[in-house]
Ligand SMILES: CC/C=C\C/C=C\C/C=C\C/C=C\C=C\C(=O)SCCNC(=O)CCNC(=O)[C@H](O)C(C)(C)COP(=O)(O)OP(=O)(O)OC[C@H]1O[C@@H](n2cnc3c(N)ncnc32)[C@H](O)[C@@H]1OP(=O)(O)O
């Protein structure tokens with residue numbers, strides 16, 4: 001059989017309706033139709049070509065990005081695309097650009113923190129891209145510690161203005177995407193100072209560049225922070241540095257939904273909690289969870305298709321060698337990642353719902369679910385991005401040597417993806433926020449206030465700290481109630497243990513710092529429980545299509561038992577399961593790998609990614625890997641000449657040195 005036929009053969013083995021699974025993956029038939037149409041539109045447009053971008057210089061890459069962003073905007077207008085279609089188009093263009101920050105942070109910041117009046121003034125211009133904005137929070141000296149920001153915004157009652165200033169080197173804004181070379185405006189986070197009194201960090205809309213010739217306005221120094229990790233990759237983004245030298249802005253450019261400054265210089269706080277100043281981060285963290293499932297599914301699609309094409313060893317009587325996907329080791333590394341992609345997809349959908357719910361409540365002045373929304377977005381952002389970053393690298397290794405080629409698409413995907421573990425909150429810092437929320441929840445148990453939402457399980461803490469797992473045979477691990485209880489017991493016991501250790505410290509902050517590594521582990525356990533439970537909840541819905549639900553059940557079990565196996569130490573040391581039950585879980589996991597094996601190619605086909613979006617020879621739909629790799633090699637600039645540039649200067653003299661030596 002030719003390499004090109006391997007995937008066709010695999011597709012025949014699928015035990016479910018792939019077309020229906022595509023709809024489940026997309027979230028709805030409507031979303032599927034948009035995604036399918038728009039991804040093809042992007043793939044067929046030569047301006048969106050991206051196969052050559054790792055070869056471009058920084059300047060050329062940046063210009064190429066500007067060209068793509070402008071072309072995308074033109075197509076959005078020409079085709080009168082809806083907001084959802086436009087977002088989908090930008091996503092499939094697949095090149096980080098200033099537009100990500102304009103649409104993803106600048107506009108949401110104004111929407112979330114601006115008053116009605118401010119929204120009416122700024123949003124129409126931003127929607128039409130008559131102004132381009134970014135989110136300028138992080139500084140050279142402080143990123144995680146937002147309260148430590150140094151930029152100041154002093155109110156001048158004489159002129160009814162704020163004076164924005166960078167008092168120190170470390171107060172220079174540093175990192176904001178889109179700031180370096182493009183943004184005309186920014187939402188700048190600065191300390192509000194009125195009459196010498198510091199009121200903490202607030203957001204201000206500041207114009208940075210002239211709308212006529214794009215030059216920086218007086219008092220503004222702005223530029224790019226320089227090259228980042230990997231060739232191509234995130235270097236398409238102009239992450240910037242910005243300094244203010246007493247820049248004046250009108251008073252009404254402070255975002256005033258949370259707190260206001262009057263004409264007389266009086267500081268007023270509305271009923272809205274102060275933490276809403278951090279609201280844009282909650283919004284973006286939620287979107288990052290869905291993005292994790294996309295990045296992970298992309299890597300998994302590449303590694304799965306290639307693993308079905310690639311053959312090594314095991315040829316009998318001159319027959320074909322073994323497809324590497326049939327090695328149990330390959331399966332035990334790859335299939336959990338496939339299951340994780342689906343798990344992150346569903347938890348991302350749920351988180352989107354949670355965010356919509358909290359937004360609606362906030363509009364009605366109900367702030368009760370804000371702490372949970374913060375903990376869920378922070379924790380799930382952390383857990384899914386860390387797992388995805390590790391998984392992309394694992395997928396590279398799963399593709400052997402060819403995974404290291406740029407044309408596999410994996411090196412660039414890794415380089416673009418890994419900062420997700422840092423931006424929008426360092427993953428450890430965010431888990432510590434979850435841990436604080438958990439410790440607060442535990443401390444309130446027994447106070448008559450029943451925990452709700454994702455911590456509702458803590459309400460059964462007495463049972464969960466004493467229960468014994470009922471598993472006696474491997475197949476018992478297939479019961480959702482059994483899985484759920486094991487994860488709940490582990491999470492509850494880890495949180496309770498941390499709370500007990502904390503109570504031994506007279507100074508709680510000291511205790512928190514001392515125990516922070518354990519607290520992070522408890523936070524991870526809680527977040528993994530959320531992901532597993534949301535997958536199980538998804539399966540309680542009516543899911544049409546032959547065999548679709550069954551495949552999802554298998555993936556859900558793989559995801560849960562893989563986590564259980566990976567964190568066996570937690571489960572056993574907390575007594576949530578016995579070592580024997582851990583071994584049975586592993587036995588069941590092996591069986592599940594065999595069960596899902598015939599359908600894995602169809603399960604990655606269900607992502608419905610075009611070859612353009614995948615950007616990988618190893619992952620191409622037709623599986624014609626070897627011919628494409630061979631042809632691609634000849635396109636490398638080094639192969640433009642048979643004898644390389646530099647031969648006469650640097651190779652020939654070495655080769656000829658024996659002649660000189662012989663003459664000496
Ligand atoms: C670009 C968008 C488009 C698409 C997205 C897709 C891909 C992304 C592509 C590229 C990336 C582009 C952009 C990246 C942008 C950025 O990185 S912007 C900068 C992000 N910065 C951070 O995330 C900083 C992290 N630090 C913090 O969030 C906070 O400082 C902190 C760690 C939470 C600590 O804050 P603080 O010291 O003030 O807080 P505490 O004293 O610990 O807590 C006080 C109480 O407030 C509660 N809290 C904290 N944060 C929030 C929040 N966000 N919402 C609600 N509540 C919050 C906290 O729980 C405490 O509550 P309490 O215990 O009840 O008192």
Ligand SMILES: Cc1cc2nc3c(=O)[nH]c(=O)nc-3n(C[C@H](O)[C@H](O)[C@H](O)COP(=O)(O)OP(=O)(O)OC[C@H]3O[C@@H](n4cnc5c(N)ncnc54)[C@H](O)[C@@H]3O)c2cc1C
Nearest residue numbers: 135136137138142143144175176177419422423424425428
């Ligand atoms: C590609 C990229 C794009 C970005 N885009 C933007 C943007 O558009 N706008 C913007 O404002 N910012 C942006 N940022 C900045 C980003 O949000 C910050 O880098 C991020 O929040 C982490 O902060 P930091 O750099 O200060 O890390 P640090 O806090 O200095 O982290 C360094 C180390 O210290 C540890 N650490 C820090 N605090 C604690 C603690 N309390 N307990 C235990 N460990 C701790 C961390 O875990 C980490 O290991 C971007 C960053 C990147 C990389």
